[in-house]
Amino acid sequence: MTPLSERPNSALLVIDVQNGVVANAWQRDQVLGNITAAVAKARASGVPVVWVQDTGEDRTPGSDPWQIVPELDPADDEPRVQKQYGDSFEDTDLTDVLAAASVGRLYVAGAQTDACVRSTLHGAFVRGYDTFLVSDAHTTEDLSEWGAPSPDAVVAHTNLYWQFQDAPGRSAGVVTVADLDFAEV
Numbered sequence: 001m002t003p004l005s006e007r008p009n010s011a012l013l014v015i016d017v018q019n020g021v022v023a024n025a026w027q028r029d030q031v032l033g034n035i036t037a038a039v040a041k042a043r044a045s046g047v048p049v050v051w052v053q054d055t056g057e058d059r060t061p062g063s064d065p066w067q068i069v070p071e072l073d074p075a076d077d078e079p080r081v082q083k084q085y086g087d088s089f090e091d092t093d094l095t096d097v098l099a100a101a102s103v104g105r106l107y108v109a110g111a112q113t114d115a116c117v118r119s120t121l122h123g124a125f126v127r128g129y130d131t132f133l134v135s136d137a138h139t140t141e142d143l144s145e146w147g148a149p150s151p152d153a154v155v156a157h158t159n160l161y162w163q164f165q166d167a168p169g170r171s172a173g174v175v176t177v178a179d180l181d182f183a184e185v
Contacts, residue, residue, distance in 0.1 A: 011105075012050070012107045013109070013124075015116050017032070019067050019068075020057070020058055026141065026152065031136070031137060050081060051068060052094070052110070061082065081097060088123065089123045098129075105171075113158050117138050121172075130171040131165075132171075132172065133174045134177060140155065
């Protein structure tokens with residue numbers, strides 16, 4: 001249970017699912033379908049969906065690479081957080097957005113698994129949030145030509161090690177979209 005005891009609510013955090021980030025992502029269409037299903041479950045449960053958009057490289061706000069992919073449909077009343085660093089909490093208003101909704105438990109989906117998703121998972125966990133990775137709703141691109149593992153190995157390894165994440169007073173783990181139940185705590 002999160003040490004943020006005054007924050008009993010959950011949120012779904014969707015990280016960097018932007019045209020310029022997931023254009024060449026591993027299993028792009030399948031992962032986007034899973035993210036769509038996770039968003040639908042969150043909305044049906046009254047759980048806030050928070051959209052994170054990276055503004056680095058060619059992702060200038062308003063540009064096509066910055067836009068959230070057309071397959072997803074953020075609601076006008078769902079918060080959007082703009083970030084410049086891998087960890088979605090660094091130098092953003094994400095903490096304030098989550099505090100305003102009394103959120104102490106995060107479910108994380110998005111891209112890139114080996115960069116912004118991992119950084120944000122760790123950032124949330126060390127800040128006291130119960131932090132769960134939606135195991136079939138994150139992806140990365142193939143960076144193996146530069147010595148990185150294949151994308152399927154990156155995703156599998158991240159799912160493996162996050163299920164064993166542990167610290168005093170906090171919970172972490174992985175959950176598939178099919179097993180995602182925001183009513184369970």
